[in-house]
Amino acid sequence: MAWGARMVMPTDRAVLMLAQWFSPAxxxxxxSFSHGLEQAVLAGEIxxxxxxxxxxxxxxxxxxxxxxxxxxxxxxxAKTDAEVGEIDALARALAPAEERLxxxxxxxxxxxxxxxxxxxxxxxxxxxxxxxxxxTRMADLPLGLSAQMYxxxxxxxxxxxxxxxxxxxxxxxxxxxxxxxxQCQTVANSAIMHPIEDLGSGCVALDIAAMNHETLYSRxxxx
Numbered sequence: 001m002a003w004g005a006r007m008v009m010p011t012d013r014a015v016l017m018l019a020q021w022f023s024p025a026x027x028x029x030x031x032s033f034s035h036g037l038e039q040a041v042l043a044g045e046i047x048x049x050x051x052x053x054x055x056x057x058x059x060x061x062x063x064x065x066x067x068x069x070x071x072x073x074x075x076x077x078a079k080t081d082a083e084v085g086e087i088d089a090l091a092r093a094l095a096p097a098e099e100r101l102x103x104x105x106x107x108x109x110x111x112x113x114x115x116x117x118x119x120x121x122x123x124x125x126x127x128x129x130x131x132x133x134x135x136t137r138m139a140d141l142p143l144g145l146s147a148q149m150y151x152x153x154x155x156x157x158x159x160x161x162x163x164x165x166x167x168x169x170x171x172x173x174x175x176x177x178x179x180x181x182x183q184c185q186t187v188a189n190s191a192i193m194h195p196i197e198d199l200g201s202g203c204v205a206l207d208i209a210a211m212n213h214e215t216l217y218s219r220x221x222x223x
Contacts, residue, residue: 014141021115021132022153024160028110028128030153033103034161034221035064036210041165045209049168053176055206056158060151060180060187063203067094068129068154069147069191070199075126075133076143084126084134087196091127094199096207099214099223104128106222111135147188155180161221 020026037055040046046055059065071091078084095101108128115135116123123135129150136146159173168176201207213223 011142014145017139018141018146018149021111021135022149024157026111027114028107030107030157031160032221033107033157033223034165034213035059035100035103035158035223036097036206036213037158037161038165038219038221038223039209039213039216040206041162041167042216043209043212045205046162046167049162049172049176052159052162052167053179056155056176056180057183058203059158059206060155060183063201063206064100065151065154065184065187066191067199067201069151069188070194070196071127072129072133072136072147072150073143073192073194074196075130076137076146078134078137081124084124084130088126088130090196090199091130094201096201097210097214097223100207100210103223143192144189147192148185151184151188152177152181155184164220 024031037046040055046052071087074087075084078087091104092101095104104127105125108131109125111128112123112125112131112135115131119139121138123131123138125131126134132146132150136143156177159177162168163170163173210223213219213221
């Protein structure tokens with residue numbers, strides 16, 4: 001073995017595969033969704049990076065961040081396709097707005113399609129966290145790491161949306177993402193331990209913003 005070289009471990013493969021899945025280059029279309037953030041900015045509810053950071057932390061701890069990880073973990077542990085189908089139906093029913101449903105379905109369908117093509121295996125189109133949970137199980141990847149990187153990717157996408165909407169600059173956006181990294185890890189590690197019965201959201205203002213976004217005359221994002 002050459003000096004400085006080392007054997008590639010299974011954990012390296014897992015990190016690299018998950019980094020590919022959650023990279024902005026993976027064509028799931030996340031860049032076109034703002035999760036209701038655009039409406040909140042236009043309504044004057046988010047005017048700077050401080051408020052944006054609070055908004056994103058709330059989303060992670062009390063809203064879609066936590067719920068998505070619970071759904072992802074449930075799909076990961078599912079024993080049959082019928083059980084996965086029930087989890088997916090629940091995920092669809094929990095979407096608080098038509099655009100939020102379209103967001104998770106569009107990304108989930110794209111993720112399943114490209115992952116199936118890359119890995120050469122069949123994958124049914126599901127809501128995004130359910131599709132990721134199934135893919136994580138099939139690829140024998142660590143659930144905790146997948147959940148953490150899923151949340152970081154979600155947060156990064158919304159930080160990017162905030163930058164495009166003028167809430168903060170690129171440097172401040174990266175600082176914000178760095179500050180929220182520990183939160184992503186904490187929420188992921190906790191939520192993967194929760195049963196599906198613990199699903200629930202306390203983000204009423206965020207959900208209302210997602211509903212009102214549907215009525216905008218013109219918009220940048222699809223949600």
